[in-house]
Amino acid sequence: MNIFKSIYFSFLIIISVFVACTSQKVNQSSTDRLYKKENNELNAKYTIFHINDSVSQLFYEISNEVLIYKKTDTSNYYYSHVKIVLKSSLEDKLGAIVDTASVIIRDKQTDAVIRFLKGDILIKLKKGFNYYIDIDVIDVNKKTIYTSSEFSNKYSNASRQNFLMTNSRNEVLFSSYYKPDDVVYLQSFRNKEKLFEVDYFKPNFKLALPPFSMEHMPHFSYKPDSTFSIYETNNKFELALPKKGFFHLKTNHETKDGVTFFVYESSYPKIKNTEQMVLATRYIMAKKEYDNCMSATDKKEAIDKFWLEIAGGKERAKELIKKYYGRVQEANKLFTSFQEGWKTDRGMIYIVFGAPNKVSKRKNGEVWVYGEVGNPNSIIYSFIKIENPFTDNDYFLERSESFKAPWYQAVDMWRQGRIYLDN
Numbered sequence: 269m270n271i272f273k274s275i276y277f278s279f280l281i282i283i284s285v286f287v288a289c290t291s292q293k294v295n296q297s298s299t300d301r302l303y304k305k306e307n308n309e310l311n312a313k314y315t316i317f318h319i320n321d322s323v324s325q326l327f328y329e330i331s332n333e334v335l336i337y338k339k340t341d342t343s344n345y346y347y348s349h350v351k352i353v354l355k356s357s358l359e360d361k362l363g364a365i366v367d368t369a370s371v372i373i374r375d376k377q378t379d380a381v382i383r384f385l386k387g388d389i390l391i392k393l394k395k396g397f398n399y400y401i402d403i404d405v406i407d408v409n410k411k412t413i414y415t416s417s418e419f420s421n422k423y424s425n426a427s428r429q430n431f432l433m434t435n436s437r438n439e440v441l442f443s444s445y446y447k448p449d450d451v452v453y454l455q456s457f458r459n460k461e462k463l464f465e466v467d468y469f470k471p472n473f474k475l476a477l478p479p480f481s482m483e484h485m486p487h488f489s490y491k492p493d494s495t496f497s498i499y500e501t502n503n504k505f506e507l508a509l510p511k512k513g514f515f516h517l518k519t520n521h522e523t524k525d526g527v528t529f530f531v532y533e534s535s536y537p538k539i540k541n542t543e544q545m546v547l548a549t550r551y552i553m554a555k556k557e558y559d560n561c562m563s564a565t566d567k568k569e570a571i572d573k574f575w576l577e578i579a580g581g582k583e584r585a586k587e588l589i590k591k592y593y594g595r596v597q598e599a600n601k602l603f604t605s606f607q608e609g610w611k612t613d614r615g616m617i618y619i620v621f622g623a624p625n626k627v628s629k630r631k632n633g634e635v636w637v638y639g640e641v642g643n644p645n646s647i648i649y650s651f652i653k654i655e656n657p658f659t660d661n662d663y664f665l666e667r668s669e670s671f672k673a674p675w676y677q678a679v680d681m682w683r684q685g686r687i688y689l690d691n
Contacts, residue, residue, distance in 0.1 A: 351408060468515050
């Protein structure tokens, strides 16, 4: 069935089951699992699409790889039992729930092939506000809850979530990053334009500075390297993404708001290119080591030598490499904005320190706690959310010279062949 026809059909059927509720006024929400490894092993993906001024749609894609299947009767079939629960709250009143929605998935296991469970849920989001949607995926058979949070901009008709992105097979696309030569198709109910301009920017962004550095980072200047136009055909816009960089489809010329498509290496979010491996290891390398690796004729040999020297042996080196670049990959999944996730402030802290023990989401950012809340020895990082026309996932670390000691302590652990906070 055509996706857009099913949207309206789902709307007519499901709208009657929405449940609205309110709670006391609060200004933040917290979770201890948000960025931890076991919480993200579900490999769930979400995207939000605004149908009209009052109703939105959350599409989901969940891998069945870690789900538990059990028999429900005397037959020979095994079934999953998954419940997805959505709770939306205003950005200004995080934790004060304004609406909930849920769906139950019972998937029959017919073979051993890993596949994705896909669907959508309708939720009431009124125009003129920004929201956070907390998502709980409950594997009832496994007795495990996986948590996630999605930001939703319903303040502007120009935002990304007013467009539904699909591929040539009319399948919903969940990611904001793509591979060179990908082609994306866009449709919108709330934008009626027949022509859009697209600005292209070359990828030339630097990685994050250490958390104690007070050096001023140059502010991004909106100066596209080229511009072209795309036109509506058969109620769709077709956008080709031929090369690395990012493409910004402008829906508002005054604010530069619109939809951005980030194009990285075909292996992204994984790091497979040797030069990328060297670049991503800069956080725990001395400048001389980094320069030697970057200028080496055989970069693979140079980066292997670096890991062998700090690990003291091949097996330990393999473990460190797996853990470090695994964090780089997760940082790319979690924190990609207008640059690769590992280059961002949150990506840097996540790679070196691991997942925080506690995350508090606030209207204008996030607070990460390493250690126990209230303990004077705990490390606390505050990230400020940046208003950015390209992404809702851009956060800037509030730097302090007081972070120098814990930073070098964490880096030294890596350089002694030990993993800092193996979570």
